[in-house]
Amino acid sequence: MGGSLSCFFRREKEKRTRRRKPGGQQDAAVAAVLESSRRWEKGRSGRAMEDGLIQEAAALLLLQQQQNGGNGPGLPFDRSTSLRYPGTGMKKQQGLPRSSSTRPRSLNDAVVPPQQLVNRETKIDDLETNHFVLVHGGGFGAWCWYKTIALLEDAGFKVSAIDLTGSGIHSFDSNNITSLPQYVKPLTDFFEKLGDTEKVILIGHDFGGTCISYAMEAFPAKISKAVFLAATMLKNGQNALHIFSQQHEAANDLMHQAQIFLYANGKEQPPTAIDLEKSLLKDLLFNRSPLKDIALASVSMRPIPFAPVLEKLLLTDNHKSVRRFYIETSDDNAISLPVQQSMCESDPPEKVFQLKGSDHSPFFSKPQALHKLLVEIASIPPL
Numbered sequence: 001m002g003g004s005l006s007c008f009f010r011r012e013k014e015k016r017t018r019r020r021k022p023g024g025q026q027d028a029a030v031a032a033v034l035e036s037s038r039r040w041e042k043g044r045s046g047r048a049m050e051d052g053l054i055q056e057a058a059a060l061l062l063l064q065q066q067q068n069g070g071n072g073p074g075l076p077f078d079r080s081t082s083l084r085y086p087g088t089g090m091k092k093q094q095g096l097p098r099s100s101s102t103r104p105r106s107l108n109d110a111v112v113p114p115q116q117l118v119n120r121e122t123k124i125d126d127l128e129t130n131h132f133v134l135v136h137g138g139g140f141g142a143w144c145w146y147k148t149i150a151l152l153e154d155a156g157f158k159v160s161a162i163d164l165t166g167s168g169i170h171s172f173d174s175n176n177i178t179s180l181p182q183y184v185k186p187l188t189d190f191f192e193k194l195g196d197t198e199k200v201i202l203i204g205h206d207f208g209g210t211c212i213s214y215a216m217e218a219f220p221a222k223i224s225k226a227v228f229l230a231a232t233m234l235k236n237g238q239n240a241l242h243i244f245s246q247q248h249e250a251a252n253d254l255m256h257q258a259q260i261f262l263y264a265n266g267k268e269q270p271p272t273a274i275d276l277e278k279s280l281l282k283d284l285l286f287n288r289s290p291l292k293d294i295a296l297a298s299v300s301m302r303p304i305p306f307a308p309v310l311e312k313l314l315l316t317d318n319h320k321s322v323r324r325f326y327i328e329t330s331d332d333n334a335i336s337l338p339v340q341q342s343m344c345e346s347d348p349p350e351k352v353f354q355l356k357g358s359d360h361s362p363f364f365s366k367p368q369a370l371h372k373l374l375v376e377i378a379s380i381p382p383l
Helices: 002-019 024-041 047-069 114-119 142-154 185-193 208-218 240-244 249-258 278-285 291-300 306-310 337-346 367-379
Strands: 131-135 158-162 200-205 223-229 259-262 273-276 323-329 351-355
Touching: 131 142, 131 185, 131 208, 142 158, 142 291, 142 367, 158 185, 185 208, 200 208, 200 367, 208 223, 223 367, 240 306, 249 259, 249 278, 273 278, 273 306, 278 291, 323 337, 323 367, 351 367
Parallel strands: 131 158, 131 200, 200 223, 223 323, 323 351
Antiparallel strands: 259 273
């Protein structure tokens, strides 16, 4: 970075030699920046010096616009990292703004840590809990949360992402999973090791909704809030197959085309797992997601064990004692919005949110918006 800044200042010096007027504030600003560049080249580098050089260079650009532009004030410092508001005389930005994870840093960007951005509205230490536990959906693994993990941790939260049995890097064969308790054992193991006075915010995606309901029944005192993210939110006596059967005809056709039943015990026995046709993953799960995330999923997804999908949940007042929230995904082809809304109407959670423009995988298609909602839910005070 130091080399690129030095090149910037040398080019600026040559340009200013041809065009600058003698005397005045502009010469003083250029001299100050060049002096900083000399100090940099002498070896007095470091993070503090980098920040100083960036701020001085930005100040110089502002001064140049004010003195030479003739069109009003220069571009103001913008505290937002996701949206730019052009100053007077600049062309309107075309298309959607790039996310802060892919947009190159500009000299006009204010350096604000993610934790500071969260703390403008949320004091992490004042929350009931700052610990999120993320539970993936069928066929996924902890890997699918990589954007959410990064955003939450950068904001000061603690995050645990679980690989359920036979998922992600868990080595067990999905075809040998014969019950829901066996499938969710990594999650129940986590709660058993959690301190008696500790609480978490539990997030479940897709079939992970069934899994977190199982945990809510077993460990209600350790769960501050449960968040169902485009997930199966079941009532007592229901199984996940009941929810998927409610899909409208077009979504059902796509689901049926994508499903590949696996029969590890022979065709005369019930299926042991369900795989998904790779060529249909985009249409079914990732119709709004970036291509790089679709590529990641295509080489990372594993078969979904069939027995847990058929198992009915037995839920009591333990489950009802946990605060529930639902996040709907508007452009979902796997669990359609009408099905999600039907679940919420049938057994209303405390609050329903909606991610507009999200496919079934909002951690890929709408990571920033999802992060904002999770922080908002974490900020809801205890009853």
